[in-house]
Amino acid sequence: SHGLDTQFLSSFFHWLTQTDSESDPEISATISETLLSAFEYLADYCQEHKDERGEYGLPPQFGYEVVQKLAFQCARASDDQASRIYHAVLGLGPAADHIIDQFMGTWFIQLHKPLDTEVFCSRWKSMIKFGIDGQWAEGGSWYDEQNLLRKLLGFEYSTSLQSIPNWGVKLANMSELYETWASANLRKDEKNVSSFAYFLRSEAGEALRIDGLKWLATSLTGVEKDQYWGDSRDTGATLVDLIDKALRDQKTTFQTDSDARLALLKLTALLVSKQIPSALALQQKISTLR
Numbered sequence: 001s002h003g004l005d006t007q008f009l010s011s012f013f014h015w016l017t018q019t020d021s022e023s024d025p026e027i028s029a030t031i032s033e034t035l036l037s038a039f040e041y042l043a044d045y046c047q048e049h050k051d052e053r054g055e056y057g058l059p060p061q062f063g064y065e066v067v068q069k070l071a072f073q074c075a076r077a078s079d080d081q082a083s084r085i086y087h088a089v090l091g092l093g094p095a096a097d098h099i100i101d102q103f104m105g106t107w108f109i110q111l112h113k114p115l116d117t118e119v120f121c122s123r124w125k126s127m128i129k130f131g132i133d134g135q136w137a138e139g140g141s142w143y144d145e146q147n148l149l150r151k152l153l154g155f156e157y158s159t160s161l162q163s164i165p166n167w168g169v170k171l172a173n174m175s176e177l178y179e180t181w182a183s184a185n186l187r188k189d190e191k192n193v194s195s196f197a198y199f200l201r202s203e204a205g206e207a208l209r210i211d212g213l214k215w216l217a218t219s220l221t222g223v224e225k226d227q228y229w230g231d232s233r234d235t236g237a238t239l240v241d242l243i244d245k246a247l248r249d250q251k252t253t254f255q256t257d258s259d260a261r262l263a264l265l266k267l268t269a270l271l272v273s274k275q276i277p278s279a280l281a282l283q284q285k286i287s288t289l290r
Contacts, residue, residue, distance in 0.1 A: 006060035017065040032081040056096040071106035094140025108157040155195045158204035168207035186219035197242045217263035236276030
């Protein structure tokens with residue numbers, strides 16, 4: 001209803017949206033149901049106010065408060081409730097990218113609060129699979145879909161991910177999902193390449209670094225058409241930084257893993273062909289590996 005006073009709703013439900021304390025299971029279930037009911041209304045409202053490009057309209061402030069609390073609940077409610085929450089939010093798809101952005105940002109913030117990280121990682125893995133399988137509604141631009149997948153994979157939240165105990169083991173256990181994404185999306189958007197390379201260079205991405213370099217080499221070299229690099233300098237510089245980091249921190253691996261060494265050679269040859277600064281020096285350094 002155009003006459004609904006959402007500012008009143010924000011005040012009335014302040015106890016629900018602004019409290020970050022965990023509740024017993026029965027109360028938590030009631031909270032989740034109430035939030036999902038509010039979210040259903042807000043999603044309908046935003047859908048009815050799509051713009052000329054078919055993207056959802058902006059929700060009122062109360063809508064963002066509901067989305068933020070849904071992320072809090074998703075990390076702490078029962079498995080069934082959590083599944084219903086992320087299916088409801090992610091299911092809107094790329095056309096509702098600003099709503100999902102708010103949810104994902106708040107989701108990763110939970111890692112800086114008390115919670116069960118085992119539960120968090122299990123649910124996050126299910127969310128990634130949901131996105132990779134494209135189970136959300138159609139609509140929105142391909143760019144928004146690519147951006148949404150990058151957020152789901154945690155590329156923008158490496159600092160938060162480092163707070164997870166035994167993070168490297170958990171990331172390695174999700175490597176199949178990252179490989180599936182890489183093989184399907186690295187050639188689609190140059191931003192995917194630079195974001196993935198930046199993530200692999202971070203401490204949080206170290207567990208995937210060697211495999212990630214192999215996926216990058218497979219995706220970017222040996223294809224019929226030249227890889228489109230609209231912003232090759234920035235992308236190239238990010239790849240150079242990644243390769244340099246890998247050589248400094250994991251030199252022994254490249255000396256013993258011929259596939260990993262070949263991946264470096266392919267990537268640096270590509271960078272040299274793009275005339276990326278420092279690429280030639282890297283190529284010479286790699287050729288001395290024994």
